[in-house]
Amino acid sequence: MNTAIATDLAFDVRGLRKSFGAQTVLDGIDLSIGRGSVFALLGPNGAGKTTTVQILATLIKPDEGTAVVGGHSIADEPSRVRRIIGVTGQFSAVDELLTGAENLRLMARLRHVPKDGREALIERLLRQFDLVDVANKSAATYSGGMRRRLDLAMTLVGDPQIIFLDEPTTGLDPRSRRAMWDIVRTLVAGGVTLFLTTQYLEEADQLADRVAVLDGGRIVAEGTPAELKAAVGEEQLRLRFATAEEVGKARDVLAAVVPIDLPAGGDELELRVPTPANGAAVRSVLNALAAAGVEPSEVTTAAPDLDDVFFALTGAPTKEES
Ligand SMILES: Nc1ncnc2c1ncn2[C@@H]1O[C@H](COP(=O)(O)OP(=O)(O)OP(=O)(O)O)[C@@H](O)[C@H]1O
Numbered sequence: 001m002n003t004a005i006a007t008d009l010a011f012d013v014r015g016l017r018k019s020f021g022a023q024t025v026l027d028g029i030d031l032s033i034g035r036g037s038v039f040a041l042l043g044p045n046g047a048g049k050t051t052t053v054q055i056l057a058t059l060i061k062p063d064e065g066t067a068v069v070g071g072h073s074i075a076d077e078p079s080r081v082r083r084i085i086g087v088t089g090q091f092s093a094v095d096e097l098l099t100g101a102e103n104l105r106l107m108a109r110l111r112h113v114p115k116d117g118r119e120a121l122i123e124r125l126l127r128q129f130d131l132v133d134v135a136n137k138s139a140a141t142y143s144g145g146m147r148r149r150l151d152l153a154m155t156l157v158g159d160p161q162i163i164f165l166d167e168p169t170t171g172l173d174p175r176s177r178r179a180m181w182d183i184v185r186t187l188v189a190g191g192v193t194l195f196l197t198t199q200y201l202e203e204a205d206q207l208a209d210r211v212a213v214l215d216g217g218r219i220v221a222e223g224t225p226a227e228l229k230a231a232v233g234e235e236q237l238r239l240r241f242a243t244a245e246e247v248g249k250a251r252d253v254l255a256a257v258v259p260i261d262l263p264a265g266g267d268e269l270e271l272r273v274p275t276p277a278n279g280a281a282v283r284s285v286l287n288a289l290a291a292a293g294v295e296p297s298e299v300t301t302a303a304p305d306l307d308d309v310f311f312a313l314t315g316a317p318t319k320e321e322s
Pocket of ligand 1: 046050
């Protein structure tokens with residue numbers, strides 16, 4: 001019996017909870033994600049991103065809560081959910097002993113792609129994912145980027161409506177990361193819904209229509225990347241100093257000028273000061289510093305990034321679990 005629920009939502013998630021032993025990993029997660037959009041679940045290592053994906057992909061069960069994925073309840077119709085999703089995770093489905101083409105062929109059989117369409121599909125995917133030249137080489141010889149592309153190509157066999165990408169670019173070099181982003185953009189143009197997890201703020205910013213920030217088992221913020229950035233002001237002054245001592249001094253001086261805790265910058269020699277990017281505002285910051293005898297070695301203005309958003313929301317920089 002098909003008890004599909006009519007909805008414009010690809011995901012309708014209410015009150016998901018999950019603990020492992022005494023450790024509460026998800027402490028009440030609600031999500032509404034429209035069809036055809038890219039959603040990014042952003043959080044540091046150990047925040048519970050993979051656990052969320054595993055629950056929504058019906059690989060593990062939540063302790064509490066409900067989720068409707070592509071119109072099907074994960075509790076009542078897990079096999080229907082499985083039929084319309086594809087999952088690429090940190091544990092890839094690629095069989096290293098097989099070639100790229102053989103991996104795709106195996107997946108086509110598993111996904112019941114009709115026999116007469118299989119080879120054409122495999123050729124198309126090899127082309128789409130730039131794997132034609134290595135199609136007949138064993139996957140064990142592939143670079144990290146090639147393996148990730150093959151994994152994603154395998155996920156597309158069977159035309160899933162919803163694709164989970166669990167940290168798709170972790171460990172890839174910048175070039176492979178950009179290549180993966182381009183592939184993701186092509187997928188979205190084709191109409192699929194993407195549920196992406198990432199620790200990279202820039203990745204969420206680049207790809208996602210909406211972002212949710214997961215911290216301490218809860219969603220601490222949700223919105224478009226632009227909305228989240230707006231939460232920390234439109235502009236910031238980035239001040240770089242020569243020594244940590246100068247940074248400390250500047251922090252004390254600016255505490256009187258800017259009435260918020262200053263987030264640390266990309267490294268400990270940078271301070272990020274939320275301020276309008278106009279002459280008067282910038283001058284007042286620099287004058288206050290000069291009066292105290294602290295001179296930044298470098299001054300730039302920039303839009304805040306999602307690192308700043310994370311700091312503003314949680315009072316701490318993104319932290320990996322210890
Ligand atoms: N099967 C399990 N048994 C016990 N603990 C688990 C299990 N799966 C996950 N955990 C724990 O749950 C927490 C969240 O893990 P999860 O993998 O969901 O985080 P994550 O946000 O995906 O992190 P990462 O970026 O490291 O993959 C971690 O502390 C992890 O050790």
